[in-house]
Amino acid sequence: MFHNHDSILVQEYASLGAPYLAEVPATPLRTEAGLVHLNKTLTNEIGLNAEQLASSPGIDFLSGNAPFPDYKSRASVYCGHQFGVFVPQLGDGRALLVAEVRKGKQYRQLQLKGAGPTPYSRHADGRAVLRSSIREYLASEAMHALGIPTTRALSLTASADPVFRETTETAAVVCRVSESFMRFGHVEFFCYTNQLDALRNLLTWHIEQHHPEIDLGETEASFHKGLLQWLGVVIERTAKMVAQWQAVGFCHGVMNTDNMSLLGLTIDYGPYGFIDGFDIDHICNHSDHQGRYSYRNQPRIAHWNLYALAQALSPLIPDSKETLQNLLDGFADAFHAEHSALFAQKLGLAKTQGDAVDGLIETTLKFMHEHTLDFTRFFRSLSALDPQISAAENFALWQRSDFFPLALGNEQQVTNAHAWLAQWLAMSNKASENAEEWRTRLDHINPAFVLRNHLLQHAIEQAQKGEFSEVNRLFTALSDPYNAAQLPAEYTAQPPDWAKSLVLSCSS
Structure with a gap:
């Protein structure tokens, strides 16, 4: 059955x-x-x-x-x-x-x-x-x-x-x-209750079940080697996952070690949020008074949590302090590589440009932060641009986008947007493909829709009255977030002012 x-x-x-x-x-x-x-x-x-x-x-x-x-x-x-x-x-x-x-x-x-x-x-x-x-x-x-x-x-x-x-x-x-x-937290529990045989058995089962490519062998040396190989995989997956969070403006809200998956999955959706107006220090959890889990801090906290995991593993791998440290040091490189690649794609740039791309990514995020530009609408609007024409012509094109993120009455914002456009054009790969192909590619990278808190709030209020049609409607939209044509206009519009006052906590 x-x-x-x-x-x-x-x-x-x-x-x-x-x-x-x-x-x-x-x-x-x-x-x-x-x-x-x-x-x-x-x-x-x-x-x-x-x-x-x-x-x-x-x-x-x-x-x-x-x-x-x-x-x-x-x-x-x-x-x-x-x-x-x-x-x-x-x-x-x-x-x-x-x-x-x-x-x-x-x-x-x-x-x-x-x-x-x-x-x-x-x-x-x-x-x-x-x-x-x-x-x-x-x-x-x-x-x-x-x-x-x-x-x-x-x-x-x-x-x-x-x-x-x-x-x-x-x-x-x-x-x-x-x-x-x-x-x-599973690893931490069996370490700190001194159930090391139980921890070893649990990890052996987990690795054999989910990582058949890792051979734990029959000896202590091979087990230690396999365990370190597995930790390297966890570190890399976690780094990539958090870079992907950053690339869609997602804040988890409660990155405790008991909310971190050994498979590098996003788990336990509590007071999460997708950023509307971009603030690098955005805190989505009202209970997070110190901003420990802010958008800016998510990579650092993921790294901290991996240290906690490695510490709990260390009793099973004697004399491994230096090796564990080297593995943990690899987090920054793995995160940076994924973060750079993702944001280069979002900006329609070639990944091969290295440090110059990183510079433009940083400039872009600073520009968005300074003017609190809507994260999703900003990146989605970039497909309106054309790398093969001037900045002035591009600005005119940009204004015609349904996702245009700027307030035209704000002179400083418009001035800075022109400066940003000039930098972006200097970096864009003009000869790589025609404008239509480029736009299509960008619209498959930058979603038109994310699950914004004010849309969720409306669905919840309806559901609390016994009306679940909005839950169904949101589910249909989120299943195809890159296809603007199938989305209701209010799902892609600039969020209303009241959305800024929504408060989320760990209570559920």
Whole structure:
């Protein structure tokens, strides 16, 4: 039931058992659960049956009201550094592993978020509210459509069950999908509780499962070598992921080590946000009083978190301090290479120009920051330009773009825009392709749509009244974010002034 003929249900991670996982049943909702949205594309992709999942028994499973056939749900234990402070035990406080599916070589875990308390809930109710569940469900798929590594979202169910936060809200459950939900915090937990054999076994399973190219061998020396090779992969993937965040103006908001994926995936969408008016120091999380997780700081914090991971690995790799340091030093190069390549593409420039490109990227971001230009609209508007004509002619072209980001009444802004255009033209590769090909290429790099907070807020307010059409409408738009023709005008417009006053916190 629930799966297609080309997939099988497995118990691979579940078979690890204690001390990694605790069996705990989901807590049924007291009122009837309804299916708000089912991601049919993902359903088919991982080998499940959309029609069965949308049936009454399927909704029971997706909401935690009934278990997946022949599978005992489980929660995993981990710890982490939260806002830089070590917290010795965390874990899946409201997330339950409820199924594992294998389709050929593809393996996926299904996890319900908001299906009730676990041994790691720390006296909380284990529930998630509709507001935050809509945000996570849509963000997961928005990031995927932008080509950024992320956990995915299979379904969103909701009920009238009350959930008490700052106010009384209603319950919802997201079914998340990933190859793995393991975090830096898993490694930290088994290190700092001195369960080093358990840590070794867990990492051996994880690496053999997700990195078959790494040979851990039969000896201590080969194990150490494999572990270092794996850490190098984690460092590189994390660096590239954060560079991709920066390139779309995405702020995660809570980059604690327990929210960092060992597979380099974006995980745990809480008070995230896509930047509207560009501010290099933008903070999307109202709870982040020191700006630890600001847009500017995301690369530095990712590097800090990798240090914490390496520290927790070090007991398994004796005499490795220098090697670990060398690996960690590679983060900056990996991040810089990806960041430069991505922003060069966004500007329509050849990557081979090296330091000169980096200079223009820095100039561009300073120009955007100085005038608080809309991040998404600025880059999308660049396809209106033509590298083969003058700056003055380009400015006239630019004004005709539906995404023109400037305020023409601001003389300083216009003056600086002309200066920026001249620098950009001096760098652009005029002979590489015709203008139409160049524009098409740029429009496949710079999205016309990102999941802005004011659009989410409108969908949430509608959903809280029992009207879910805006959730569906947003899902359609975010699934094809580069195609401006299919987007409602209000989805690509300059955000309204009231959007600046939206406040997001960790409460969900």
